[in-house]
Amino acid sequence: MRGANPVRPQEGGDGQSLWIQEVFYTLQGEGPFVGEPSVFVRTGGCNLRCHWCDTDFESSPWRPSLDELLARIGELRPAVCDLIVLTGGEPLRQNVVPLIRALLERGLRVQIETNGTLWLDGMPDDPRLTIVCSPKTPGLHPDLVPRVSVYKYVLAAGESDPGDGLPTLSTQLPGQGARLFRPPPGAAVTVMPRDDGDAERNLANRQACTAVALAHGYRMSVQLHKLLGIA
Ligand SMILES: C[S@@+](CC[C@H](N)C(=O)[O-])C[C@H]1O[C@@H](n2cnc3c(N)ncnc32)[C@H](O)[C@@H]1O
Ligand SMILES: Nc1nc2[nH]cc(C(=O)O)c2c(=O)[nH]1
Ligand code: SF4
Numbered sequence: 001m002r003g004a005n006p007v008r009p010q011e012g013g014d015g016q017s018l019w020i021q022e023v024f025y026t027l028q029g030e031g032p033f034v035g036e037p038s039v040f041v042r043t044g045g046c047n048l049r050c051h052w053c054d055t056d057f058e059s060s061p062w063r064p065s066l067d068e069l070l071a072r073i074g075e076l077r078p079a080v081c082d083l084i085v086l087t088g089g090e091p092l093r094q095n096v097v098p099l100i101r102a103l104l105e106r107g108l109r110v111q112i113e114t115n116g117t118l119w120l121d122g123m124p125d126d127p128r129l130t131i132v133c134s135p136k137t138p139g140l141h142p143d144l145v146p147r148v149s150v151y152k153y154v155l156a157a158g159e160s161d162p163g164d165g166l167p168t169l170s171t172q173l174p175g176q177g178a179r180l181f182r183p184p185p186g187a188a189v190t191v192m193p194r195d196d197g198d199a200e201r202n203l204a205n206r207q208a209c210t211a212v213a214l215a216h217g218y219r220m221s222v223q224l225h226k227l228l229g230i231a
């Protein structure tokens with residue numbers, strides 16, 4: 001959250017127990033499934049420390065077993081919803097492969113929100129699994145890149161490369177220059193205005209993001225849930 005979280009390395013483990021921040025039923029507010037009813041599973045901890053991160057993922061002590069977590073998802077998920085979004089923190093920091101397999105076996109769709117720096121062996125290669133990557137670093141995990149469906153860049157006014165409109169500053173070190181990972185040719189790119197917690201800045205970020213989308217042919221995604229005042 002806002003660059004105050006500890007940086008935690010990827011954990012091993014068999015994935016039979018996970019550190020979970022929260023599980024909640026809402027509308028997907030971002031990316032290719034925006035507006036879809038979804039059960040969110042927010043995992044704890046992150047391996048990065050983005051100075052503008054808008055999320056708390058360090059305050060829950062909950063470490064359910066896989067069965068307990070699946071039961072909780074089942075309690076929250078009405079039959080009209082078949083989309084489970086794994087986010088965090090950084091969801092690939094823990095071994096979420098058994099969770100993903102269990103969800104797919106139940107006939108559900110799974111979408112991952114990831115910073116793209118990590119990968120997990122045994123990740124299912126299933127059309128019902130969608131990986132959305134929001135790059136935060138110059139490099140991404142090479143095994144993840146071929147599996148990315150959409151690259152979702154967070155943009156702020158005055159921080160876009162004039163050549164391709166993508167970010168020019170480090171997400172980890174405020175004010176420092178950095179060339180974040182650039183997507184392969186032909187990849188689907190979405191841009192999303194950064195929430196800086198300030199109405200004037202956020203308006204400027206939305207306007208800048210709109211201009212970049214129009215100039216470069218990117219899809220624009222606003223954080224719908226914040227407009228609606230939902231989780
Ligand atoms: C909290 S992150 C968790 C998943 C993963 N760690 C990642 O960064 O993609 C979920 C999404 O929120 C975005 N995000 C985080 N802080 C934001 C902010 N202040 N404004 C807009 N988007 C933000 C991230 O870029 C990412 O797409
Ligand atoms: N409604 C809603 N949609 C979201 N899409 C990505 C989110 C995230 O924090 O990963 C998020 C979130 O926190 N809430
Ligand atoms: S990688 Fe994602 S969860 Fe981690 S600090 Fe950055 S935006 Fe927040």
Ligand SMILES: [Mg+2]
Nearest residue numbers: 054055087231
């Ligand atoms: Mg969020």
